[in-house]
Amino acid sequence: MHIPSLKEVVSAEEWQLRCDLAACYRLVALYGWSDLVFTHISVKLPESVSGAGNHHFLINPYGLMFDEITASSLVKVDGQCNKVIDSPFPVNPAGFVIHSAVHEARADAGCVLHTHTRAGVAVSAQQCGVLPISQQSTFVLASLAYHAYEGVAFRDEEKPRLQADLGKANFLMLRNHGLLVVGKTIADAFLSMYTFENTCRIQLDAQAGGPLTEVNPLIVKGVAEAMRVQTGGMGGAFVWPSLIRKLDKLDESYKS
Numbered sequence: 192m193h194i195p196s197l198k199e200v201v202s203a204e205e206w207q208l209r210c211d212l213a214a215c216y217r218l219v220a221l222y223g224w225s226d227l228v229f230t231h232i233s234v235k236l237p238e239s240v241s242g243a244g245n246h247h248f249l250i251n252p253y254g255l256m257f258d259e260i261t262a263s264s265l266v267k268v269d270g271q272c273n274k275v276i277d278s279p280f281p282v283n284p285a286g287f288v289i290h291s292a293v294h295e296a297r298a299d300a301g302c303v304l305h306t307h308t309r310a311g312v313a314v315s316a317q318q319c320g321v322l323p324i325s326q327q328s329t330f331v332l333a334s335l336a337y338h339a340y341e342g343v344a345f346r347d348e349e350k351p352r353l354q355a356d357l358g359k360a361n362f363l364m365l366r367n368h369g370l371l372v373v374g375k376t377i378a379d380a381f382l383s384m385y386t387f388e389n390t391c392r393i394q395l396d397a398q399a400g401g402p403l404t405e406v407n408p409l410i411v412k413g414v415a416e417a418m419r420v421q422t423g424g425m426g427g428a429f430v431w432p433s434l435i436r437k438l439d440k441l442d443e444s445y446k447s
Contacts, residue, residue, distance in 0.1 A: 196447060197263040205240045209262035211377045212249050213445040214438055218381060220257035224388060226307040228254055233290040233303050234377060246270045252280030261447045285345030293373060296354035300373045302380035310391040311370040320364060323406040324397055327390040333414045336360035340367040362387055378427030
């Protein structure tokens, strides 16, 4: 499929965000977190790109597999999911409800990443939620919230409840539904989802064995500093270049 390049149409800053977001979609597919064409990863464009007072976002062209998405195929929309730049691809307003709710409530939400993985949905259906049984889980539990299932999330009336449940947390478990993370950057969001997903996979594996050993609650309280030390204070930016190198070795077409 031929998609005209937008590299010379948008600003250099927007183009870089488009490349990073397209890379994120490809990485989600590569790591096996995608759900056919469903779920979304959204990025809020800074005012230096969208203009003062404007709230514009980049989101996937609905109907493309995540491993097909490119920088130019990403669709720019406003807060109501109306296209800002004409695109031949459809968007999914219903799918944007959750994302727009988070972006509205959290000024720091540069990127919102949502998945329906098997492990994530499985743990979201467990009454206990995330258990403190792994090092990965401690990072999640330090900033975790839950939102009760209200059916397929396409009604605006659900937004206030979702926003209230999320609060200032960066990890949100959508009960009976899946996982969501909030990141200041695309790199932060990806690293958070990597941790969240592995937390759920480890929990399911551990529950299949014998009695579980839980982490001391005091360790969870000090985990923010541990994460800062582990990434040299860089967060997702510490691992993002290596992920891009990995992706570039496989397929650089996301940059088109």
